[in-house]
Amino acid sequence: MLVALVGIAALSIFFVFVGSGLDFAYIIPRRLTKLAAMIVGGIAVGLSSIVFQTIAGNRILTPAVMGYEAVYLLLQALLVLILGTSSLMVLGDYGNFLASILMMVAYSLVIHHWLFKGPQLDAGQPLLVGLVLTMVIGTFTQFVQLRISPGEFAIFQGFSLISFDRVEPVQLLWSTGFVAVVCLAGSRSLAVLDLMALGRDQALSLGVDYQRHVRLLLGLIAVLVAVSTSLIGPTAFMGIFVANLAYACARSERHRVTLPLGCLIAIGMFLVAQLSVEHVFNYRTTVGILINLACGAWFLALTLRFRDIA
Amino acid sequence: MIKVTALAKSYGNRPILSDVRAEFSSGHLTSLIGPNGAGKSTLLMLIARLLAPTSGIITIDGTDIASLAVGDYAKRVATLRQRPDCNMRLSVEELVTFGRFPHSRGRLTAEDRGAVNEAIAFLSLEPLRNALIDEISGGQRQMAFLAMTIAQETQCLLLDEPLNNLDMKHAVQIMQALRTLCDELGRTVIAVIHDINFAANYSDHIVAMKDGAVHAAGSVSEVVTESGLGELYGLDLEIVERQQGCLCNYFTQKGKTR
Numbered sequence: 235m236l237v238a239l240v241g242i243a244a245l246s247i248f249f250v251f252v253g254s255g256l257d258f259a260y261i262i263p264r265r266l267t268k269l270a271a272m273i274v275g276g277i278a279v280g281l282s283s284i285v286f287q288t289i290a291g292n293r294i295l296t297p298a299v300m301g302y303e304a305v306y307l308l309l310q311a312l313l314v315l316i317l318g319t320s321s322l323m324v325l326g327d328y329g330n331f332l333a334s335i336l337m338m339v340a341y342s343l344v345i346h347h348w349l350f351k352g353p354q355l356d357a358g359q360p361l362l363v364g365l366v367l368t369m370v371i372g373t374f375t376q377f378v379q380l381r382i383s384p385g386e387f388a389i390f391q392g393f394s395l396i397s398f399d400r401v402e403p404v405q406l407l408w409s410t411g412f413v414a415v416v417c418l419a420g421s422r423s424l425a426v427l428d429l430m431a432l433g434r435d436q437a438l439s440l441g442v443d444y445q446r447h448v449r450l451l452l453g454l455i456a457v458l459v460a461v462s463t464s465l466i467g468p469t470a471f472m473g474i475f476v477a478n479l480a481y482a483c484a485r486s487e488r489h490r491v492t493l494p495l496g497c498l499i500a501i502g503m504f505l506v507a508q509l510s511v512e513h514v515f516n517y518r519t520t521v522g523i524l525i526n527l528a529c530g531a532w533f534l535a536l537t538l539r540f541r542d543i544a
Numbered sequence: 545m546i547k548v549t550a551l552a553k554s555y556g557n558r559p560i561l562s563d564v565r566a567e568f569s570s571g572h573l574t575s576l577i578g579p580n581g582a583g584k585s586t587l588l589m590l591i592a593r594l595l596a597p598t599s600g601i602i603t604i605d606g607t608d609i610a611s612l613a614v615g616d617y618a619k620r621v622a623t624l625r626q627r628p629d630c631n632m633r634l635s636v637e638e639l640v641t642f643g644r645f646p647h648s649r650g651r652l653t654a655e656d657r658g659a660v661n662e663a664i665a666f667l668s669l670e671p672l673r674n675a676l677i678d679e680i681s682g683g684q685r686q687m688a689f690l691a692m693t694i695a696q697e698t699q700c701l702l703l704d705e706p707l708n709n710l711d712m713k714h715a716v717q718i719m720q721a722l723r724t725l726c727d728e729l730g731r732t733v734i735a736v737i738h739d740i741n742f743a744a745n746y747s748d749h750i751v752a753m754k755d756g757a758v759h760a761a762g763s764v765s766e767v768v769t770e771s772g773l774g775e776l777y778g779l780d781l782e783i784v785e786r787q788q789g790c791l792c793n794y795f796t797q798k799g800k801t802r
Contacts, residue, residue, distance in 0.1 A: 425645065429645055432642070435623070438614065439594065439618060440618055440646060440696070441618025441646035442614070442645070443614045444614075488638070
């Protein structure tokens with residue numbers, strides 16, 4: 235944990251100051267904004283993935299795999315289709331943001347209804363449901379894309395790639411506020427999460443109001459996913475990578491260890507990817523491509539040895 | 545005392561339990577026995593509130609269990625499920641500490657630590673205190689989970705096949721521990737037990753179930769009879785009384801011996 239913290243701090247300093255010419259008027263504030271976006275986004279991705287995995291009792295499910303981000307993209311595509319290029323103006327900075335949060339919470343209800351009620355599904359089924367949902371919603375999005383003009387498409391594409399460049403200070407402030415509120419609300423569930431990892435029955439007999447907590451946590455996850463996708467874009471398989479790396483690195487599986495570690499790993503990944511884009515690849519690739527390449531490969535490896543972990 | 549009245553549970557049109565009536569007296573060890581699919585585990589899960597009954601009432605000391613809050617119920621009744629699946633990297637001590645959750649809600653007091661230490665000592669798990677539960681044997685893990693349930697310090701313990709997949713020594717250890725819980729600490733234990741010999745030699749009462757209903761209930765000597773068990777399981781069996789206890793021999797069947 236300490237090592238991760240020091241590593242992140244070193245990377246951050248490197249990111250903010252190297253090649254900045256110590257320009258405090260523009261470059262450094264701009265970079266600090268990006269850094270803050272990475273931190274807030276990293277926290278949102280780390281928390282939402284690990285908590286979702288605990289609730290689902292499954293280590294290859296994350297909100298992204300279950301179609302949360304696909305829903306976000308569909309919403310954006312629809313907004314662009316209905317409101318045109320003016321959608322950015324009409325909804326403003328946080329109109330869109332609030333709409334995303336509402337959409338995510340609504341989608342959470344669907345997921346809750348399908349996956350967490352009724353008989354327990356075996357480990358593979360939710361994964362299948364999630365991937366199919368992602369695909370179906372993705373197809374809808376493509377369908378909508380065909381109906382919009384190239385200018386509108388350019389706006390839409392801005393939403394569908396990970397990027398720290400489009401972060402606006404106002405949106406950042408809102409996101410930070412939401413993440414802080416979620417952390418505060420969730421901190422009371424920290425002890426409960428460890429018990430929930432034992433499964434519904436054991437948690438219930440230890441006095442955890444399981445259904446109520448699942449609902450609460452899914453709601454909080456929805457807010458986190460809305461924050462991270464609208465702030466930095468869809469993270470796809472990154473959550474799985476972050477969560478599993480956190481389990482592997484932590485000596486304990488208590489959530490008070492894995493959650494902060496997962497957040498640090500996510501922030502670290504963003505920093506490394508951004509630095510590589512800037513200094514190694516010289517902007518010839520994007521953060522999204524790098525992260526998806528690394529995490530997609532990891533997801534494939536995990537799926538192949540699915541039997542061992544499920 | 546736990547009292548079950550006119551309890552029924554069905555999935556869709558398929559009844560699992562119908563009109564179950566039973567009483568489980570305080571401070572005693574009651575075994576639920578019967579063939580597979582008789583509804584023993586379902587009955588236990590209904591008492592544990594892990595399943596909701598289709599109809600009927602379960603009371604604990606006169607209070608309807610459905611009226612108690614989840615957190616309060618966990619202070620009165622602890623449940624250990626069959627094959628607790630847990631792939632978490634937890635030490636035995638951490639697991640046992642989970643048993644204190646109903647009391648501490650995650651903030652441990654000196655009293656909680658005392659209860660954890662007692663539970664660990666009670667099952668002689670001291671050498672395994674810091675071992676990880678995914679690295680110890682199945683029997684040891686079962687003991688660790690039982691210790692968690694004991695640390696919960698509830699009046700009543702519900703155990704679903706606590707002897708499943710255990711070797712003889714661990715099985716005897718667990719049954720002796722359950723006996724001590726009843727005799728010295730006055731706890732009520734209800735356990736689903738498949739091994740009729742363990743049930744007969746360690747229980748105070750036996751509730752025998754068949755086809756989703758109570759087939760027979762009473763003290764061991766009332767239920768464990770050649771005719772009664774023969775009817776329950778559909779087997780010929782012979783009960784041999786020895787000084788150390790009784791032994792049900794059902795391994796060979798009349799006319800079909802080697």
